[in-house]
Amino acid sequence: MSPRTLLFPMAVGGLGTAQVESLRSLVERISLAHHRTTRQLLSYLFRSSSDGMSASAPSEITRTWCVHTDSELGRVLIHRLQVATGQALATTTLARFGGPLSLSNVIHLKKSGKVRYCPICLENDLLEQEIPYGRLLWELRGVSCCPLHGVQLHSSTGCGGVGGKRIALQSRPRAIGVCPDCGSVGRRCETPILIKAGSVDLAIAHSISKVLALSEEECELVTGPAVREGIKAVVDCRFEGNTIAAARAAGIGRGSICTWLKKHTSVGLAPLVQLSIAGGADLSAMLVGRFVSADVHATAVELKNRLGRTYLRSSATADEMRQHLSNALECDEAPSFKRAASALGVSTEALRAAAPVLAKALAAKHRVQREIRSGDAYSHALSVYMQARSALLSRGKAVNQKSLQLHSGLKASLGRHGPRYRAMHDVLSDPARFELPS
Numbered sequence: 001m002s003p004r005t006l007l008f009p010m011a012v013g014g015l016g017t018a019q020v021e022s023l024r025s026l027v028e029r030i031s032l033a034h035h036r037t038t039r040q041l042l043s044y045l046f047r048s049s050s051d052g053m054s055a056s057a058p059s060e061i062t063r064t065w066c067v068h069t070d071s072e073l074g075r076v077l078i079h080r081l082q083v084a085t086g087q088a089l090a091t092t093t094l095a096r097f098g099g100p101l102s103l104s105n106v107i108h109l110k111k112s113g114k115v116r117y118c119p120i121c122l123e124n125d126l127l128e129q130e131i132p133y134g135r136l137l138w139e140l141r142g143v144s145c146c147p148l149h150g151v152q153l154h155s156s157t158g159c160g161g162v163g164g165k166r167i168a169l170q171s172r173p174r175a176i177g178v179c180p181d182c183g184s185v186g187r188r189c190e191t192p193i194l195i196k197a198g199s200v201d202l203a204i205a206h207s208i209s210k211v212l213a214l215s216e217e218e219c220e221l222v223t224g225p226a227v228r229e230g231i232k233a234v235v236d237c238r239f240e241g242n243t244i245a246a247a248r249a250a251g252i253g254r255g256s257i258c259t260w261l262k263k264h265t266s267v268g269l270a271p272l273v274q275l276s277i278a279g280g281a282d283l284s285a286m287l288v289g290r291f292v293s294a295d296v297h298a299t300a301v302e303l304k305n306r307l308g309r310t311y312l313r314s315s316a317t318a319d320e321m322r323q324h325l326s327n328a329l330e331c332d333e334a335p336s337f338k339r340a341a342s343a344l345g346v347s348t349e350a351l352r353a354a355a356p357v358l359a360k361a362l363a364a365k366h367r368v369q370r371e372i373r374s375g376d377a378y379s380h381a382l383s384v385y386m387q388a389r390s391a392l393l394s395r396g397k398a399v400n401q402k403s404l405q406l407h408s409g410l411k412a413s414l415g416r417h418g419p420r421y422r423a424m425h426d427v428l429s430d431p432a433r434f435e436l437p438s
Contacts, residue, residue: 006045006084008033012092013133018209019121019148023078023092024065025134028175030085032131038062038174045080065107065139067093090216092136094269097211100224100287102266108141115176116153118146119192122177126186132177137209142270142307145197147205154192159184166409181409203277203296204306208269210284221288228261230286231275237291238279250278251304270307277303304345318354321346325358334365374419381423384408389427399428 013021042058125132159181
């Protein structure tokens, strides 16, 4: 008879493959199985242990889910979950590569709470199990498509159900494969448009997915000296030993590769992906010190735009900057000036100096569009809150901030005075202004 565990030992999805489940998704599915919110489950998990970890740990984890670095909190979380479920969870994060690789800034964060997923993967999961699971690959920065089905990842835009009842805020499920508004398993309430992924996006996704598919035994071969040996092999085979040429082709700093080879420092995952694709090499083989040719190709600008954090100062001329701003102005949804500069790979100061008039026009157009979106959000929230107010009054219940949000299912951020907050404040302070004449 197997020993009892604190939590249900739910099997990790895609274990041993590139489609391995993320730790966040696993925790959310376990929470649903225990009829608890994610924070309640983590609070119980940390409270039931006796190693003195801070009581604020659950809120720190659920705020960003940055459990991939070699931090004390991440290590403790994985250890406690492994003990509580009785199964190995090392492959659900990137922490297994935390020694030779730098894992800072590896997560694709969405402050709005939206999630990214492959619609085809979720649909296929429904045929095999009750609740679809979220892949670790979907949460990584630079990955924008599903390498298995060749389509762009879909960012959830909210429930697509029309006229359906919304789940109360305190009862909403938190799982990537479930709509939090209506509870639709597989997010079938949404209608994502399948967009074919580009060759560069697929190359990045395939490269990272092979790393995720490495077994625990293979991960033990990924050491600092092995990574440096793999980098040297790529530079020697593809760039005749010229580290500067290799750095330029990969879209990274010209002295980066030389620094990696001479100093015993951790190397970021993103620049390694850039170097492997620029050199036509298999990233998983490079991490263990070998060079294996791969049929991939991308320019430095393409790689830098998707993965890079630095920009190539000399990659764009003044004429190219002016043309880039002109194209941005013609877009229906004008990007912010900062985003336009980042997309071209130049600093905001350089872009503004090259075309001050166009820069000012772009900033003004983006500001107007932002005000229009804010007005639309205010009008929608006002209508929803007024309907909730009428329903509460008809039932003889109190109308306040909490009851309005719970009944309408529309949460307003009280920390900042956004359109939802302003709409709720107006409904509570002067509802007569917005009531329709009978």
